[in-house]
Amino acid sequence: MTTATDSAPVLTVEGIRKSFGNKEILGGVDLSIRRGEIKVLIGPSGAGKSTLLQSINFLVMPDAGRICLEGRPVDPSDRKGLCLYRQQVGMIFQEFNLFDHLTALGNVEIGLVRVKKMKRSQARERAMAELERVGLGVHAHKYPAELSGGQKQRVSIARALALDPKVMLLDEPTSALDPELIGEVHAVIRDLGAAGMTMIMATHQIGFARALADEIIFMENGVVIEQGPPDKILDDADCERTREFCTKITELGGR
Amino acid sequence: MTGELGFIVNDLMPALMRGLWMSIRLIVPSAVLGFFLGVLAGSCRVYGVRALRWPADLYVALFRGFPLLVQLYIWYFGLPRIGIYLSPYVASVVGFSLCSGAYHSEYIRGALLSIKKGQLQAAQAVGMTRLQTILYVILPQAVRRALPGCGNEIIYLIKYSSLAYMVTCIELTGEGKIIASATFKYTEVFAVVGVIYLALVSVASWALGKIEDRLTIPGFEYHRA
Amino acid sequence: MSTPFSVLQQSLPYLLQGVWVTLVVVLGSLSLGLLVGLPLAVGQVYGPRPLKRIIGLYVWFFRGIPLLVLLFLFYFGLFPFLHLDFSAFTVAIIVLGSISSAYQSQILRGAILSIPEGQMKAARAIGMSDAQAIVHIILPQALRLAIPGWSNEYSVLLKDSAVTYALGVAELMARAHHVASRTYQHLVLYLCAGFIFMILTFLGTRALNALHRKVKLKGYS
Numbered sequence: 282m283t284t285a286t287d288s289a290p291v292l293t294v295e296g297i298r299k300s301f302g303n304k305e306i307l308g309g310v311d312l313s314i315r316r317g318e319i320k321v322l323i324g325p326s327g328a329g330k331s332t333l334l335q336s337i338n339f340l341v342m343p344d345a346g347r348i349c350l351e352g353r354p355v356d357p358s359d360r361k362g363l364c365l366y367r368q369q370v371g372m373i374f375q376e377f378n379l380f381d382h383l384t385a386l387g388n389v390e391i392g393l394v395r396v397k398k399m400k401r402s403q404a405r406e407r408a409m410a411e412l413e414r415v416g417l418g419v420h421a422h423k424y425p426a427e428l429s430g431g432q433k434q435r436v437s438i439a440r441a442l443a444l445d446p447k448v449m450l451l452d453e454p455t456s457a458l459d460p461e462l463i464g465e466v467h468a469v470i471r472d473l474g475a476a477g478m479t480m481i482m483a484t485h486q487i488g489f490a491r492a493l494a495d496e497i498i499f500m501e502n503g504v505v506i507e508q509g510p511p512d513k514i515l516d517d518a519d520c521e522r523t524r525e526f527c528t529k530i531t532e533l534g535g536r
Numbered sequence: 537m538t539g540e541l542g543f544i545v546n547d548l549m550p551a552l553m554r555g556l557w558m559s560i561r562l563i564v565p566s567a568v569l570g571f572f573l574g575v576l577a578g579s580c581r582v583y584g585v586r587a588l589r590w591p592a593d594l595y596v597a598l599f600r601g602f603p604l605l606v607q608l609y610i611w612y613f614g615l616p617r618i619g620i621y622l623s624p625y626v627a628s629v630v631g632f633s634l635c636s637g638a639y640h641s642e643y644i645r646g647a648l649l650s651i652k653k654g655q656l657q658a659a660q661a662v663g664m665t666r667l668q669t670i671l672y673v674i675l676p677q678a679v680r681r682a683l684p685g686c687g688n689e690i691i692y693l694i695k696y697s698s699l700a701y702m703v704t705c706i707e708l709t710g711e712g713k714i715i716a717s718a719t720f721k722y723t724e725v726f727a728v729v730g731v732i733y734l735a736l737v738s739v740a741s742w743a744l745g746k747i748e749d750r751l752t753i754p755g756f757e758y759h760r761a
Numbered sequence: 762m763s764t765p766f767s768v769l770q771q772s773l774p775y776l777l778q779g780v781w782v783t784l785v786v787v788l789g790s791l792s793l794g795l796l797v798g799l800p801l802a803v804g805q806v807y808g809p810r811p812l813k814r815i816i817g818l819y820v821w822f823f824r825g826i827p828l829l830v831l832l833f834l835f836y837f838g839l840f841p842f843l844h845l846d847f848s849a850f851t852v853a854i855i856v857l858g859s860i861s862s863a864y865q866s867q868i869l870r871g872a873i874l875s876i877p878e879g880q881m882k883a884a885r886a887i888g889m890s891d892a893q894a895i896v897h898i899i900l901p902q903a904l905r906l907a908i909p910g911w912s913n914e915y916s917v918l919l920k921d922s923a924v925t926y927a928l929g930v931a932e933l934m935a936r937a938h939h940v941a942s943r944t945y946q947h948l949v950l951y952l953c954a955g956f957i958f959m960i961l962t963f964l965g966t967r968a969l970n971a972l973h974r975k976v977k978l979k980g981y982s
Binding site for chain 3: 597598601602603604605606607609610613614615616617618626695696697698699701702709712713716722723724725726727729730734737739
């Protein structure tokens with residue numbers, strides 16, 4: 282895994298800015314990630330983590346900045362190119378956002394059938410395999426309303442994986458879950474990491490972040506305050522604000 | 537003045553204004569009567585004893601179930617068979633009011649049902665009488681909840697008032713039809729008639745919107761379609 | 762003179778033929794209304810501002826003018842003026858359908874707007890174009906939500922269809938009136954027509970409710 286991280290960055294983000302009305306949410310964020318690397322965004326609510334992740338996928342249109350996938354800049358005004366780019370960047374939402382009118386299998390399948398134009402039988406096979414991978418093969422024919430929060434989030438991970446993403450963006454994947462359901466989703470994400478998936482994840486689960494991350498990025502007020510290896514950021518940060526935040530959150534969440 | 541414009545100004549408009557006045561004389565009393573019938577029927581259906589409830593339910597089912605045109609024909613052409621003669625105007629107002637009342641009662645009923653039990657208990661707890669409870673607690677809340685629906689019903693009434701023409705009460709549509717048939721200028725005449733209805737409906741919805749805005753309080757916001 | 766009962770007995774087959782005409786007019790205009798109303802709704806939610814304006818104007822026009830006036834305007838005025846020789850029956854469906862499209866567009870617009878924003882985001886996130894997202898994700902959900910609204914629209918159209926009698930469409934109301942003026946049994950015939958309309962409302966609403974249950978998603982509210 283570590284050998285791969287030495288290659289050129291998969292995704293680079295340069296000077297991303299975003300304001301809603303007069304309020305600046307992102308004040309120029311730079312970030313780059315290599316193949317197989319896992320970066321975790323931490324920071325208080327309203328720091329801009331979620332906006333940053335959604336901007337990377339152009340679900341929120343950034344006001345300024347540049348995003349490159351494997352060295353090629355993405356032009357969001359090119360609709361076709363944007364769709365192609367989004368297929369290669371998996372997105373996991375806080376609120377899962379499963380398609381409510383489709384079964385678990387249908388949710389995973391639809392991207393393959395409609396976006397990748399795969400044959401239905403082939404798509405079904407692949408979708409089933411992804412559901413098995415997240416441990417939900419037996420629930421394939423259930424509708425979202427019949428699944429628990431943890432199961433929904435695992436389906437949404439399978440949905441993203443089915444498109445063979447080069448990077449996954451995870452926006453607080455467990456923060457809408459009951460505590461007893463967090464473990465199953467963490468297990469799936471950990472397996473992904475072990476399999477070499479490149480990931481950027483926002484989370485408040487500090488213990489999980491420490492175990493998983495190659496690097497932790499601390500954000501506040503729309504800018505990156507400090508970044509570095511987990512032990513450095515969480516236990517021995519250079520910046521006063523980072524230390525303050527990490528102390529508070531480790532007291533709450535434990536290691 | 538001659539030509540199209542002359543026709544519209546000299547011949548058409550005076551007749552249509554006469555028709556518009558008749559339409560307004562149909563709409564206003566029907567709206568008022570219909571609303572009170574609706575409040576009456578709606579209250580009976582929610583708070584009434586059984587002997588009041590089922591006649592009210594039946595009234596609403598029948599008058600919402602029958603097409604308005606059928607109802608008007610019953611009042612105007614049907615009743616004379618049992619010796620009751622109504623003028624076109626009276627038959628129309630009776631027909632509009634009764635039909636409109638049935639629809640109003642649905643909104644009133646919904647509004648009354650939406651008032652939480654706790655409100656009544658609280659009113660009793662501060663020592664209000666039944667009448668005081670109705671006047672000071674139930675009505676102010678129910679009217680706000682029912683207003684959008686009842687407002688829409690009045691808009692419908694404006695449009696359906698054109699059916700009075702079918703029972704020979706000559707209002708806006710009727711005056712238009714008479715002139716159009718005599719001059720064969722159907723397109724011009726009914727375009728103008730249509731514009732007048734559009735104006736009526738738009739002014740009425742604007743006014744209803746103003747009333748709603750005036751009455752809006754936090755927790756009772758709503759939007760009429 | 763014949764008794765009310767014998768008149769009813771004799772005229773019932775004739776009236777029931779009118780039921781078919783009524784139903785064809787209603788189902789025809791309901792379908793036309795959906796066909797036109799659906800793109801209007803999509804345009805009004807996702808379209809550019811000028812398009813929204815135009816659709817808004819269309820809706821305002823067809824919701825603001827009485828049915829009877831529109832029937833007269835189109836049947837005696839506009840269509841002959843454009844040298845379109847449509848039958849009363851056709852005009853009835855066109856006019857009722859256009860009015861219904863205005864109302865249905867608002868039902869569907871409401872349904873589309875009630876779909877959570879996350880659905881669109883998730884569709885975009887897996888690389889769907891906006892058009893794909895609307896067709897495969899938003900509309901399947903919105904159409905389900907719109908069924909109760911349709912049920913209401915059906916009963917409104919059913920009752921409004923009686924007005925097409927003014928153009929001479931041989932539907933239920935026209936036939937009831939026709940028999941009444943020959944036999945002088947107005948009261949009985951109008952009551953009979955009224956009850957048939959009620960039954961049709963009831964049956965249609967039941968059918969749409971059954972449809973609603975059938976396409977309803979498990980656990981989806």
